[in-house]
Amino acid sequence: MGSFHFMDIILLIGIAQGFFLSITLPIIHQKNMAANTVLSIQLLFACLMLLAKMAMHTADQVWVIKWFGLFETFIFLYGPLGYIYLKRLLAKNQKKFWLPWPHFLPAFLYLSFLLTITGYSDEELVRHLGAGTFSTPFFIAESAALLFNCYYWYLSIRLFGNYKRSEKQQFSFTQQTISFVRVILWMVGLLLLLWCISYFSNYFFRTYIPFLNYNSIWIVLPVLIYVVGYYALKQPEIFRVVLKPNKSKTGSKHRLDDALVQDLTTRLKILVEKDQVYLDNTLTLATLSNRLNTTTNNLSWLLNNVYKNSFYDYINQYRIAAFVRKIKNREHKDKTLYSLCLEVGFNSKSTFNKAFKEVLKETPSSYIKKVEG
Numbered sequence: 541m542g543s544f545h546f547m548d549i550i551l552l553i554g555i556a557q558g559f560f561l562s563i564t565l566p567i568i569h570q571k572n573m574a575a576n577t578v579l580s581i582q583l584l585f586a587c588l589m590l591l592a593k594m595a596m597h598t599a600d601q602v603w604v605i606k607w608f609g610l611f612e613t614f615i616f617l618y619g620p621l622g623y624i625y626l627k628r629l630l631a632k633n634q635k636k637f638w639l640p641w642p643h644f645l646p647a648f649l650y651l652s653f654l655l656t657i658t659g660y661s662d663e664e665l666v667r668h669l670g671a672g673t674f675s676t677p678f679f680i681a682e683s684a685a686l687l688f689n690c691y692y693w694y695l696s697i698r699l700f701g702n703y704k705r706s707e708k709q710q711f712s713f714t715q716q717t718i719s720f721v722r723v724i725l726w727m728v729g730l731l732l733l734l735w736c737i738s739y740f741s742n743y744f745f746r747t748y749i750p751f752l753n754y755n756s757i758w759i760v761l762p763v764l765i766y767v768v769g770y771y772a773l774k775q776p777e778i779f780r781v782v783l784k785p786n787k788s789k790t791g792s793k794h795r796l797d798d799a800l801v802q803d804l805t806t807r808l809k810i811l812v813e814k815d816q817v818y819l820d821n822t823l824t825l826a827t828l829s830n831r832l833n834t835t836t837n838n839l840s841w842l843l844n845n846v847y848k849n850s851f852y853d854y855i856n857q858y859r860i861a862a863f864v865r866k867i868k869n870r871e872h873k874d875k876t877l878y879s880l881c882l883e884v885g886f887n888s889k890s891t892f893n894k895a896f897k898e899v900l901k902e903t904p905s906s907y908i909k910k911v912e913g
Contacts, residue, residue, distance in 0.1 A: 633780075712824065862883075
């Protein structure tokens with residue numbers, strides 16, 4: 541029997557927490573339930589995988605390695621499930637989104653291969669492993685797993701980019717959850733990069749890098765999923781967007797006639813300049829369209845083609861102008877910049893700073909110094 545270390549106890553505690561999260565996440569957290577259900581499945585897989593790795597590491601029996609090795613199939617499931625999670629989280633009307641069965645075919649094929657190995661007796665398996673019989677199949681499997689996960693990471697990056705572009709067309713604010721998603725994608729990207737380094741150094745340069753190998757990647761990936769699961773409990777409801785291209789931008793049949801353009805322009809000007817709807821920090825394209833008694837496609841077309849702006853940029857120009865008026869009135873002497881940016885319609889200081897720099901090409905602090913002489 542292999543030795544049992546303090547680190548194994550830490551892993552067991554982590555596994556127990558992972559099982560707890562996988563069960564409670566879709567039950568306790570009522571927001572983003574469709575996405576979090578997929579995340580709970582990933583957490584369950586991560587726990588089972590870590591449990592199997594622990595068993596294979598601490599036990600000397602060949603049958604443990606043979607049967608618990610079947611859990612390596614999960615390496616082909618993390619990518620598709622991660623993409624499904626993001627799609628359900630970010631895209632409107634995608635709460636039941638699922639990938640077709642061919643996306644899960646590599647996992648099935650690898651499981652079939654591992655099942656054939658279980659057919660060997662313990663003595664036969666030890667002999668074949670010693671002779672390197674399975675070296676080529678395992679090389680092919682790891683190569684496929686690396687490419688497979690890189691592909692779904694690329695799809696997730698592209699999905700996130702589409703979301704960011706669509707968000708600017710539909711919302712006047714940036715959601716804090718987006719920073720969380722961006723960090724996760726960067727962390728997965730870094731993990732895949734380290735895996736690539738380990739892969740090429742091992743197979744092509746015959747150089748072993750301590751603490752950077754296939755097994756360490758296996759351990760870090762579930763830990764990353766634990767982190768995502770933990771923060772998903774605190775994650776607010778996200779405003780999903782329509783990710784399909786806006787048809788109002790592409791076809792001439794969606795072009796508004798001059799009379800409607802004039803009417804919308806006049807009424808939009810009244811709502812923004814007189815009623816100051818931009819002061820609402822939850823303002824969206826849909827709510828403004830309702831107040832104009834028109835469709836989101838019509839308003840989006842008007843902003844893109846007449847004002848040459850996204851909804852986000854159009855509204856934030858007015859917010860920045862309102863903030864500038866407050867600075868010129870010296871309101872910043874009695875109030876913090878954060879309170880002023882909230883008063884003009886921004887929902888966070890980071891969004892305000894970004895919009896300010898985009899509009900005036902300088903930071904708020906440098907602008908204030910310039911105004912004060």
